[in-house]
Amino acid sequence: xxxxxxxxxxxxxxxxxxxxxxxxxxxxxxxxxxxxxxxxxxxxxxxxxxxxxxxxxxxxxxxxxxxxxxxxxxxxxxxxxxxxxxxxxxxxxxxxxxxxxxxxxxxxxxxxxxxxxxxxxxxxxxxxxxxxxxxxxxxxxxxxxxxxxxxxxxxxxxxxxxxxxxxxxxxxxxxxxxxxxxxxxxxxxxxxxxxxxxxxxxxxxxxxxxxxxxxxxxxxxxxxxxxxxxxxxxxxxxxxxxxxxxxxxxxxxxxxxxxxxxxxxxxxxxxxxxxxxxxxxxxxxxxxxxxxxxxxxxxxxxxxxxxxxxxxxxxxxxxxxxxxxxxxxxxxxxxxxxxxxxxxxxxxxxxxxxxxxxxxxxxxxxxxxxxxxxxxxxxxxxxxxxxxxxxxxxxxxxxxxxxxxxxxxxxxxxxxxxxxxxxxxxxxxxxxxxxxxxxxxxxxxxxxxxxxxxxxxxxxxxxxxxxxxxxxxxxxxxxxx
Amino acid sequence: xxxxxxxxxxxxxxxxxxxxxxxxxxxxxxxxxxxxxxxxxxxxxxxxxxxxxxxxxxxxxxxxxxxxxxxxxxxxxxxxxxxxxxxxxxxxxxxxxxxxxxxxxxxxxxxxxxxxxxxxxxxxxxxxxxxxxxxxxxxxxxxxxxxxxxxxxxxxxxxxxxxxxxxxxxxxxxxxxxxxxxxxxxxxxxxxxxxxxxxxxxxxxxxxxxxxxxxxxxxxxxxxxxxxxxxxxxxxxxxxxxxxxxxxxxxxxxxxxxxxxxxxxxxxxxxxxxxxxxxxxxxxxxxxxxxxxxxxxxxxxxx
Ligand code: SF4
Ligand code: SF4
Numbered sequence: 001x002x003x004x005x006x007x008x009x010x011x012x013x014x015x016x017x018x019x020x021x022x023x024x025x026x027x028x029x030x031x032x033x034x035x036x037x038x039x040x041x042x043x044x045x046x047x048x049x050x051x052x053x054x055x056x057x058x059x060x061x062x063x064x065x066x067x068x069x070x071x072x073x074x075x076x077x078x079x080x081x082x083x084x085x086x087x088x089x090x091x092x093x094x095x096x097x098x099x100x101x102x103x104x105x106x107x108x109x110x111x112x113x114x115x116x117x118x119x120x121x122x123x124x125x126x127x128x129x130x131x132x133x134x135x136x137x138x139x140x141x142x143x144x145x146x147x148x149x150x151x152x153x154x155x156x157x158x159x160x161x162x163x164x165x166x167x168x169x170x171x172x173x174x175x176x177x178x179x180x181x182x183x184x185x186x187x188x189x190x191x192x193x194x195x196x197x198x199x200x201x202x203x204x205x206x207x208x209x210x211x212x213x214x215x216x217x218x219x220x221x222x223x224x225x226x227x228x229x230x231x232x233x234x235x236x237x238x239x240x241x242x243x244x245x246x247x248x249x250x251x252x253x254x255x256x257x258x259x260x261x262x263x264x265x266x267x268x269x270x271x272x273x274x275x276x277x278x279x280x281x282x283x284x285x286x287x288x289x290x291x292x293x294x295x296x297x298x299x300x301x302x303x304x305x306x307x308x309x310x311x312x313x314x315x316x317x318x319x320x321x322x323x324x325x326x327x328x329x330x331x332x333x334x335x336x337x338x339x340x341x342x343x344x345x346x347x348x349x350x351x352x353x354x355x356x357x358x359x360x361x362x363x364x365x366x367x368x369x370x371x372x373x374x375x376x377x378x379x380x381x382x383x384x385x386x387x388x389x390x391x392x393x394x395x396x397x398x399x400x401x402x403x404x405x406x407x408x409x410x411x412x413x414x415x416x417x418x419x420x421x422x423x424x425x426x427x428x429x430x431x432x433x434x435x436x437x438x439x440x441x442x443x444x445x446x447x448x449x450x451x452x453x454x455x456x457x458x459x460x461x462x463x464x465x466x467x468x469x470x471x472x473x474x475x476x477x478x479x480x481x
Numbered sequence: 482x483x484x485x486x487x488x489x490x491x492x493x494x495x496x497x498x499x500x501x502x503x504x505x506x507x508x509x510x511x512x513x514x515x516x517x518x519x520x521x522x523x524x525x526x527x528x529x530x531x532x533x534x535x536x537x538x539x540x541x542x543x544x545x546x547x548x549x550x551x552x553x554x555x556x557x558x559x560x561x562x563x564x565x566x567x568x569x570x571x572x573x574x575x576x577x578x579x580x581x582x583x584x585x586x587x588x589x590x591x592x593x594x595x596x597x598x599x600x601x602x603x604x605x606x607x608x609x610x611x612x613x614x615x616x617x618x619x620x621x622x623x624x625x626x627x628x629x630x631x632x633x634x635x636x637x638x639x640x641x642x643x644x645x646x647x648x649x650x651x652x653x654x655x656x657x658x659x660x661x662x663x664x665x666x667x668x669x670x671x672x673x674x675x676x677x678x679x680x681x682x683x684x685x686x687x688x689x690x691x692x693x694x695x696x697x698x699x700x701x702x703x704x705x706x707x708x709x710x711x712x713x714x715x716x717x718x719x720x721x722x723x724x725x726x727x728x729x730x731x732x733x734x735x736x737x738x739x740x741x742x743x744x745x746x747x748x749x750x751x752x753x754x755x756x757x758x759x760x761x762x763x764x765x766x767x768x769x770x771x772x773x774x775x776x777x778x779x780x781x782x783x784x
Contacts, residue, residue, distance in 0.1 A: 006526075007526065008526065010520045010521075010523060010525075010526065011520075011521065011522065011523070011524065012521075013521065015545070017604070032604070034604045034605060035605075039491055039542060039573050040576040040579075040584040040587075042592070043583060043584045043587040044575040044576050044584070046579070047578070047755060047757060048757075048758035048759075049673060049754065049758070052755075052758055052759065055710075055713050056572060056575075056762070058493075059493050059495070059571070059628070060493060061493050062492070062493035062494040062496065062497070062498050062499075062629065063493075063495075063498065065493070065495065076675075080675065110501070110522065111521075111522075124523075124524040124525070125525070127523075127524060128524065133511065140508075144504050144508075147501070148504040148505075151502055151504075158708075159708025159710065160701075160704050160705070162498055162499055163628060163629070163715070165704075165705050165708055166709065166710065168674070168675070168710070169675045173708060173709030173710050174708045257594075258593060258594055262594055263592070263594050263596070264598075265596070265598035265599070265601060266601065267601050267603045268603045268605070269604075272595060274594075357676065357677060357678060358675050359676070359677075360676060361673055361676055364754060397675070398755075401593070403593045403594055438524070441524075
């Protein structure tokens with residue numbers, strides 16, 4: 001039996017490989033998508049004061065850092081029973097939109113689009129954003145500018161462009177002043193125009209690749225995501241799950257997620273496989289993220305994104321094809337820019353009441369005596385889909401147990417099936433062209449997987465081989481500039 | 482043209498993003514340098530030979546990471562440990578606070594939402610028993626800590642390095658860049674970050690909140706304290722902590738708080754409720770920190 005390996009899968013966030021098994025006659029007998037990384041946040045959050053979680057968890061992923069920051073802060077609100085003031089909720093939503101603008105534009109222009117702009121069979125040395133910079137500098141500049149707006153929002157509202165810090169239990173640590181607001185409002189308005197131009201570039205590509213959209217990564221699943229009253233929104237709402245035809249099967253509050261979602265471990269991947277508990281594995285596999293959200297909502301409540309959504313719906317209806325994630329992502333990018341303008345035009349965004357605090361906390365000794373447990377669940381829509389942070393603490397708010405279900409996990413099974421089915425359809429014999437292998441990667445890329453988010457971790461058996469030399473027991477070979 | 486490679490080990494990708502956060506200046510950088518390898522951006526699958534500058538981020542979690550790091554070292558003239566994970570292990574090394582068995586259990590067999598199972602073992606790389614900073618397993622030419630390093634640092638340091646110059650870089654601690662007023666204040670209790678109202682002008686330590694600014698390298702410009710949040714130490718240890726065998730993040734912090742509050746050292750120590758996550762969070766995996774005589778890290782980690 002022969003094996004074809006694609007390693008590492010490139011232009012995604014994190015470490016993964018694809019393996020394809022061939023039988024004796026050269027046909028594909030099996031294929032898998034393997035996630036190679038694991039770091040262990042669920043365990044090592046234990047023992048931390050829960051208010052540190054919004055600072056620790058963004059390091060799960062530097063790409064969807066703000067999403068973790070905010071889901072985590074929402075969970076801490078719930079642990080302490082705090083309700084953030086209106087201004088704080090709006091600032092957090094704006095920060096999350098900054099996340100979307102950065103992440104969706106990073107994914108589309110820097111990671112995904114090179115396959116479409118340069119072509120899936122183009123020279124791999126050119127098939128990347130650097131190639132786009134060389135061959136189409138205007139498009140590259142537009143990409144860079146769009147993403148910069150997202151990072152400015154995060155930096156001004158969140159305090160830092162990567163790993164923001166301002167969302168705290170009960171609200172925000174820092175408000176927005178009039179000057180910052182004016183600056184961001186200009187940026188956000190400019191961003192709407194930039195996204196419009198981007199959509200003009202992208203639309204013909206979707207026509208051109210209609211075939212690939214039809215054939216790459218076929219799979220049919222349930223879909224899940226947050227919505228409030230059927231509208232697209234990322235910060236809040238109820239979790240809704242629909243079936244393959246679009247009928248609603250579940251609607252639930254964040255606290256109850258354990259009744260609906262379960263995860264399965266497979267021996268070939270460090271990333272788990274969530275599924276709908278009441279349907280079972282693997283039939284209950286569901287997807288999240290842009291494609292899922294646009295299937296779930298009835299309305300995209302901003303002008304330009306709403307119009308794009310109408311067109312998209314007319315054309316694709318209940319979309320199942322993974323390459324349409326790209327299309328859905330662009331519509332959400334437009335929504336994010338427009339919604340940022342709306343929030344920045346709202347005077348509540350510069351309000352001064354930004355935080356509800358607690359007056360006192362139990363000490364750890366008191367907490368031991370009392371035996372009280374607190375729990376908080378925070379769910380938001382991260383760019384890649386629903387993100388769940390669930391913390392249990394003692395009475396002093398020290399984490400005893402944490403559970404995290406990240407967006408990408410929920411798409412794991414669909415990526416795996418998509419790779420297998422496509423490999424079966426396209427690969428016959430050992431000679432596989434680079435362009436064909438790249439098509440398998442394109443399936444994975446469409447989901448914009450964030451494997452750094454595969455948060456769980458384990459040990460190995462191998463002995464440790466570290467030499468530490470020094471008279472005082474201090475590493476001297478180190479030179480700090 | 483200088484040939485640059487970007488490699489990530491166990492990391493969050495924030496370091497790669499911080500480089501993209503040069504935004505339009507990225508285009509200027511590309512006039513001087515050619516990126517020959519960067520899995521986040523391009524499809525080259527093998528590390529090429531003859532790299533001038535390799536920039537490695539992340540810590541070493543598994544065998545794959547280790548091999549890649551060694552290969553990168555062999556194939557590059559200059560190797561830069563970029564970001565706190567690569568320099569001191571970073572937050573990923575908090576894993577060392579727990580035994581490998583417990584970490585595995587929490588994910589795969591004792592987890593609220595997971596059908597209990599064995600840990601995956603097919604095709605996936607074997608994990609090392611503890612996490613290492615890249616800098617502990619390879620000879621590094623330059624260390625650029627920061628979680629991630631900030632735009633200013635990239636401009637002031639990385640670009641001159643690419644141009645073949647030795648850059649001038651700041652050596653101050655976070656406190657030196659912080660706008661807050663430090664004051665002697667007598668108090669007898671340290672406060673948790675959720676309790677009370679923070680004064681936006683006054684030093685956090687003077688208000689009884691734990692802030693790592695005085696023991697942390699200040700190349701971020703004290704961004705967190707400007708945003709109303711005490712420093713968590715993500716920039717890695719300050720230079721005096723690094724250079725002095727008898728200085729350590731924890732004992733320097735205790736000294737500072739005792740000095741400001743006039744509380745006895747013993748009382749301060751009793752009240753620092755979480756040394757692992759709060760004080761050593763970003764450096765717990767670093768041998769340079771662990772091997773200091775005064776360090777509490779050896780007592781905290783469960784190998
Ligand atoms: S201890 Fe923190 S708040 Fe105080 S001066 Fe230093 S950085 Fe600023
Ligand atoms: S203030 Fe501290 S935690 Fe914040 S960015 Fe600077 S070094 Fe990191």
